[in-house]
Amino acid sequence: MNPADFPVEQTSYSHEAEASLIGAVLMLGADAYDLASTLVDGECFYDPLHRQLWAQAEKLVLAGKHVDVPTLMDQMRGFEVDWEYVHSLTCAGYYPKRGIQQHAEMVAAHAQQRHLEAVADEVRELARDESLSLEQRISKAVLSLEGVIQVRNTVEAAPIERYAAGLLDRLQAMADGKLQPGRPTRIPMLDHKLSGGFRDGQLVIVAARPSVGKSSLAQQFALTHALDGIPSAFFGMEMSNEELTNRTTANLGRVPLGALKTGRLDHGDWELVTDAVERMRGLPLHLLEKHRMSLGDVNSQARKLVRRFGIKTLVVDYLQLMKEPPRSRDRERRVELEEITRGMKQLAKQMGITIVLLSQLNRSIESRTNPRPVMSDLKECGAIEEDADVILALWTHRKGECGDLKGCAILKNRDGETGDVPLHFEGAYQRWTESTESLRSNTQGVTTKRLADDF
Secondary structure, X not given: OOXXXXXXXXXXXXXXXXXXXXXXXXXXXXXXXXXXXXXXXXXXXXXXXXXXXXXXXHHHHHOOOOOOHHHHHHHOOOOOOOHHHHHHOOOOOOOOXXXXXXXXXXXXXXHHHHHHHHHHHHHHHHHOOOOOOHHHHHHHHHHHHHHHXXXXXXXXXXXXXXXXXXXXXXXXXXXXXXXXXXXXXXXHHHHHHOOOOEOOOOEEEEEEOOOOOHHHHHHHHHHHHHHOOOOEEEEEOOOOHHHHHHHHHHHHHOOOHHHHXXXXXXXHHHHHHHHHHHHHOOOOEEEEEOOOOOHHHHHHHHHHHHHHHOOOEEEEEOHHHOOOOOOOOOOOHHHHHHHHHHHHHHHHHHHOOEEEEEEEEOHHHHHOOOOOOOHHHEOOOOHHHHHOOEEEEEEEEEOOOOOEEEEEEEEXXXXXXXXXXXXXXXXXXXXEEEOOOOOOOOOOOOOOOOOOOOO
16 A cells, blocks of 8 residues: 555644655665754654654664665565555655755654644643642643653754864953853862852752751852852752741851741841841842652743743752652652653753752761762662762761861762862851861861851
C-alpha cells in the first residue's frame, strides 16, 4: 500500500514534506541529512515508513557510508517495504538547500503540533485525576506543556574566531569594572576559588548534616546578592517566612536571634532592629514558604519571579524535602531525586539564573574520625555529582564561645578550584565570614577575619 493512501485522522501531518526530505537524503546523502537533522529526527516523521527509512539512512550516514536506494535495500533486507514507492521519492531530481530546510521546518512544526495535541489530552485526563491535589495536577500540567516548547537545537558549529572578538570585549569590560566575572558571595577565599562567584545557569549544591548551618549560609548568599542590588529568592520547605525574616534581621542588624525569638530586646537592640528593618525596605529578596514543593512548583514559581522581578539567585531548601507524585508504586526515591536535580539544572540554564539547592549528607559521616565530607556522602542522590556545577559541603571543625569554626569543602567546581575554605559562623547573628584559622589546626582563641557589616 502506498503510504500516501494511509488515512490521516485529523492529524497534523504533511506527506509531501516528509517524502521530500527522504528523497533528498536518498539523492544527496550526508549533505541533505546534515541540513535536515538540525531540525528533525526520526520521531518527527508521522508516516511509519518514512520514520523507518530515515532511521536506516541515518545509520548509514553516521557510519560514513554512501546513501542511495540500492544501499538502503541491502541494509533493509527482511523489511516489508514498497520499494517502487521509495524509488519514486528520488524522481524530483533537484533539491535546493532552502527547500530542504523549509520542508524540515514543516515536518518539525507538524510534529510539535501532534505533541501539543497529545499533551492536551494528557492535561484533560490529569484534570480529572482526583487522586492528586489540585496543586499537583497544575504543576504536572505546566511541566507537560513546557515540554512542547522544547525544540531541536538549530545552532550550528562556528569557527572559534567568531568568538575571539567577544572575548576581548569581555576582558576589557571586566578590567574597566563594567562587568563582574560572577555574583560574589563576599567571602573572599570562596569567591577566589569560584572565579568571582556564582554564574548564570549554574546549579550550586550546599550540603551538610542537620544543624551545621547550610540554610543559614545559603540565606546569606541570597541576602548578599540582594544587598548588591541583585534580585534573589529563598524557597523554604522547613522554615517559615517569619523565621527567615528573624534570621535576616539578626544578620543585618547584629541582633541576637534568641532575643528576636523571645521579644526580650533592650534599648540598644531596638535601635539595631529598626535599622535592619529599614535596610530591608525595597530589598529585592523574595521569600516563599511551602511544604513539600515539587519540581513543578519550583519551576512555575521561579519562572514567575524571573518574569516579574528578574531574580538571578534562587535558594531551594532543601532537596530531600521535595516530592514528586510517584509514577509507579515501585519507583525508587533515588530515581525521583535524580529527576529533580536534573530538572533544577535545566531550569537554571533556561532561565539564566543560579540555583542554590540545599542537600543533606549521609549519617555515616558522624561516625568517622575525620568529619570532612567527601562526594560519596551526598544523601540518596548520586546524580548530584553529575548535574551540579559547584558542590559545597559544610562541617563543624570546632565549636567556640564567640563562634564556630566551620569547614567548607569545595568538592566540585567546573569553573575554578576545589579545596577547603575556613569559615567563622556566629550563630547568634546568623553571620558567616572568612576565618584566618587553619582547618588543620586545633588551637583555640585565634582571632577571625570578618567582613564589613554590610558585606
